[in-house]
Amino acid sequence: MKMSTESHGFSLKEWVFxxxxxxxxxxxxxxxxxxxxxxxxxxxxxxxxxxxxxxTLVADVATGGNQYNVWLYFHGAAMxxxxxxxxxTGFAANYFLPLMIGAKDVAFPRVNAFSVWxxxxxxxxxxLTFVVSDAPDVMWTGYPPYSVLTSGNxxxxxxxxxxxxxxxxxxxxxxxxxxIYMRAPxxxxxxxxxxxxxxxxxxVIQLVFVPVLAAAxxxxxxxxYLGTHFFDPSQGGDVLLYQNLFWFYSHPAVYVILxxxxxxxxxxxxxxxxxxxxxxxxxxxxxxxxxxLIAGEVWVHHLYISGMPDWxxxxxxxxxxxxxxxxxxxxxxxxxxxxxxxxxYATPMKYATACLFLFLIGGLTGIPLAMTVMTVHLxxxxxxxxxxxxxxxxxxTFAVFAAVYYWxxxxxxxxxxKKLGDLxxxxxxxxxxxxxxxxxxxxxxxMPRRYWNYEMFPQFxxxxxxxxxxxxxxxxxxxxxxxxxxxxAIGGEKAPANPWKSVSLExxxxxxxxxxxxxxxxxxxxxxxxPYNYGR
Amino acid sequence: xxxxxTEHAHHWEVSWxxxxxxxxxxxxxxxxxxxxxxxxxxxxxxxxxxxGTPLLLLGVSKWVxxxxxxxxxxxxxxxxxxxxFIISEVFIxxxxxxxxxxxxxSAGDHWPPAGTPAEMNLVLPLVMTVLLVSSSLTYHVAEHxxxxxxxxxxxxxxxxxxxxxxxxxxxxIYEYNHLLHIGFGPSTNAYSTAFYSxxxxxxxHVIVGLGIFLAVLIPAMAGKTNKYFAFCAGLYWHFVDxxxxxxxxxxxxx
Numbered sequence: 098m099k100m101s102t103e104s105h106g107f108s109l110k111e112w113v114f115x116x117x118x119x120x121x122x123x124x125x126x127x128x129x130x131x132x133x134x135x136x137x138x139x140x141x142x143x144x145x146x147x148x149x150x151x152x153t154l155v156a157d158v159a160t161g162g163n164q165y166n167v168w169l170y171f172h173g174a175a176m177x178x179x180x181x182x183x184x185x186t187g188f189a190a191n192y193f194l195p196l197m198i199g200a201k202d203v204a205f206p207r208v209n210a211f212s213v214w215x216x217x218x219x220x221x222x223x224x225l226t227f228v229v230s231d232a233p234d235v236m237w238t239g240y241p242p243y244s245v246l247t248s249g250n251x252x253x254x255x256x257x258x259x260x261x262x263x264x265x266x267x268x269x270x271x272x273x274x275x276x277i278y279m280r281a282p283x284x285x286x287x288x289x290x291x292x293x294x295x296x297x298x299x300x301v302i303q304l305v306f307v308p309v310l311a312a313a314x315x316x317x318x319x320x321x322y323l324g325t326h327f328f329d330p331s332q333g334g335d336v337l338l339y340q341n342l343f344w345f346y347s348h349p350a351v352y353v354i355l356x357x358x359x360x361x362x363x364x365x366x367x368x369x370x371x372x373x374x375x376x377x378x379x380x381x382x383x384x385x386x387x388x389x390l391i392a393g394e395v396w397v398h399h400l401y402i403s404g405m406p407d408w409x410x411x412x413x414x415x416x417x418x419x420x421x422x423x424x425x426x427x428x429x430x431x432x433x434x435x436x437x438x439x440x441x442y443a444t445p446m447k448y449a450t451a452c453l454f455l456f457l458i459g460g461l462t463g464i465p466l467a468m469t470v471m472t473v474h475l476x477x478x479x480x481x482x483x484x485x486x487x488x489x490x491x492x493x494t495f496a497v498f499a500a501v502y503y504w505x506x507x508x509x510x511x512x513x514x515k516k517l518g519d520l521x522x523x524x525x526x527x528x529x530x531x532x533x534x535x536x537x538x539x540x541x542x543x544m545p546r547r548y549w550n551y552e553m554f555p556q557f558x559x560x561x562x563x564x565x566x567x568x569x570x571x572x573x574x575x576x577x578x579x580x581x582x583x584x585x586a587i588g589g590e591k592a593p594a595n596p597w598k599s600v601s602l603e604x605x606x607x608x609x610x611x612x613x614x615x616x617x618x619x620x621x622x623x624x625x626x627x628p629y630n631y632g633r
Numbered sequence: 634x635x636x637x638x639t640e641h642a643h644h645w646e647v648s649w650x651x652x653x654x655x656x657x658x659x660x661x662x663x664x665x666x667x668x669x670x671x672x673x674x675x676x677x678x679x680x681x682x683x684x685g686t687p688l689l690l691l692g693v694s695k696w697v698x699x700x701x702x703x704x705x706x707x708x709x710x711x712x713x714x715x716x717x718f719i720i721s722e723v724f725i726x727x728x729x730x731x732x733x734x735x736x737x738x739s740a741g742d743h744w745p746p747a748g749t750p751a752e753m754n755l756v757l758p759l760v761m762t763v764l765l766v767s768s769s770l771t772y773h774v775a776e777h778x779x780x781x782x783x784x785x786x787x788x789x790x791x792x793x794x795x796x797x798x799x800x801x802x803x804x805x806i807y808e809y810n811h812l813l814h815i816g817f818g819p820s821t822n823a824y825s826t827a828f829y830s831x832x833x834x835x836x837x838h839v840i841v842g843l844g845i846f847l848a849v850l851i852p853a854m855a856g857k858t859n860k861y862f863a864f865c866a867g868l869y870w871h872f873v874d875x876x877x878x879x880x881x882x883x884x885x886x887x
Contacts, residue, residue: 120645206646250667252667253667269721312732316830319830322671323820327732333736333740335739613644
């Protein structure tokens with residue numbers, strides 16, 4: 098029974114028609130990194146545009162500068178729906194979850210392949226933005242009445258959401274069934290990897306909330322193209338209804354990104370500290386499931402300034418602040434795992450440590466935004482912009498990069514280049530802070546979000562120049578990082594079987610990279626086995 | 634939690650069904666819709682639909698034939714998965730219903746809005762309820778026949794179920810036709826918006842359910858059946874049936 102992949106050689110058919118979870122994971126990674134790259138170019142264009150007061154790159158000033166709105170749309174939609182969610186719940190969950198639970202594949206391999214191709218179809222719909230003359234210009238939120246009245250192609254936005262949402266729902270069903278029924282014999286619920294738990298909770302959120310987003314954007318589609326009146330108050334519709342439905346999904350979507358990102362960090366921190374997870378049960382049942390429980394009750398805080406009765410505003414403030422409790426449990430658990438650890442700082446651990454810093458900044462700046470007294474002042478300023486870029490954008494992106502570095506030897510059988518990897522890391526880490534920290538400062542002073550022309554606030558121009566500089570530093574870092582992956586995958590040094598000395602199943606029981614069927618021998622685990630048994 | 638201990642084939646598993654199905658969906662839904670409604674280019678819309686439909690059917694039929702011939706990693710896993718998928722379906726309907734409730738409850742005395750016919754036909758939904766409930770029962774009989782290895786009986790009762798489902802759709806078409814004729818279309822007012830979306834979305838589920846039944850029936854004609862597949866088809870159909878009670882009570886009789 099030979100398990101090596103070398104004997105096979107490359108076969109395009111075995112990749113395009115694959116139903117293997119590892120290959121599907123790699124397809125997810127390639128697609129999401131492609132979305133990330135294009136959306137990243139949009140981000141740089143946005144930064145360059147804002148680096149001077151008047152028009153810088155925008156060429157259609159006479160007709161309102163709509164190009165800029167298209168960049169904002171693509172950047173937001175592609176980063177969240179095309180990169181973060183598929184990168185975490187598509188790539189990372191696909192490749193590593195079955196390995197961690199000792200399964201040969203997921204429960205429905207063909208459904209899994211269906212998911213990844215639906216994801217690519219969604220990416221195609223998003224990329225059509227650059228082909229058509231009436232590109233979508235509705236941000237990633239698509240608020241009516243603008244999204245209904247615009248001459249832009251809102252339909253492409255809707256179908257992008259539909260396709261990616263359908264892929265997510267199928268993925269959720271598939272992975273939940275896999276974890277419930279396909280764990281290795283002997284593996285109990287308290288022996289699961291933190292990453293497995295984080296993915297399970299993220300998929301529970303996807304399963305319940307994505308359908309509501311699908312319903313909301315469908316109504317948008319009908320309103321714009323079939324003449325219905327869901328969001329048209331003149332005919333008895335309700336314009337705020339969309340915002341409610343949208344955030345009913347899209348706030349929990351933040352946790353769909355946060356949870357697997359935290360799960361990845363737990364894996365890396367445990368491995369590089371050689372410690373078991375501190376407070377495992379509190380982190381899983383209180384932290385992760387606590388987030389699932391509260392996730393569906395806080396969406397209205399996105400509508401603070403859209404208008405609502407005071408009692409709802411106060412209630413939302415309380416429930417929003419309550420999110421700190423489960424998140425706090427997870428943070429305690431993470432720092433507790435580091436405590437007295439034998440820590441080594443390989444590239445993945447550098448990213449993981451940076452994530453803790455980004456998490457702190459992003460988390461703390463969320464508190465004033467939850468407080469009703471502060472939020473009226475801060476809403477729609479670049480303070481919000483910087484806050485969610487710290488907590489969602491950069492934090493989760495760094496977690497995806499940490500995951501790629503951490504499991505690089507598993508996926509390719511090669512070690513990731515350390516020098517180029519670390520160099521890329523420092524460019525990325527310094528760059529993101531140079532870009533986004535200053536935006537907090539001008540946000541407090543009243544710099545509005547989303548403007549390309551802020552001639553009424555000339556005092557903010559120098560800060561925007563610094564932010565652009567930061568974005569260029571990040572661009573160099575990202576280029577070095579992706580270059581490093583390509584170089585290392587082709588010509589990297591051969592990796593030892595378990596380079597980071599982890600005791601989790603994906604490192605101890607299957608070769609690098611695993612062949613079809615994953616494990617040379619069927620896996621069973623004993624009652625005292627845990628994926629973090631470092632003898633401490 | 635146990636693995637099947639059968640020897641796992643040590644080659645990369647492949648199937649072209651998912652990719653072809655996805656291509657079919659991409660052409661048939663987003664591209665056709667965009668060509669027809671956004672760009673008003675009906676020729677392109679026809680071409681896209683013409684490409685998408687055969688791809689979709691090809692993908693589905695390949696998938697079904699593989700499902701009937703390949704042994705899954707985990708025996709009998711589909712009946713465990715479908716209820717989880719149905720949770721997500723429930724939430725789509727909840728999204729639609731809560732939108733309807735929000736519009737209706739905030740309208741106060743202005744309901745039903747101007748343009749709604751004074752008398753909606755309340756007999757027809759009763760007939761449709763009877764049709765759908767009996768189709769659930771006939772499918773139950775069909776499953777009973779399958780359990781007793783009576784493939785012929787299974788086929789007959791399945792066909793009766795499909796006919797009942799088609800009659801239900803016929804009622805929907807008749808009703809839509811009538812309402813459109815008297816000027817109550819999807820864009821008339823907030824009520825018509827909710828009415829057509831909710832009943833239409835339910836009807837689309839009836840169509841999908843009938844499609845699944847066909848995918849069970851066609852191989853059954855050749856004597857090929859899978860009890861898990863048949864069970865799932867039934868479970869989905871019962872779900873569609875249960876949703877109809879909410880549609881009927883909320884949209885027609887409230």
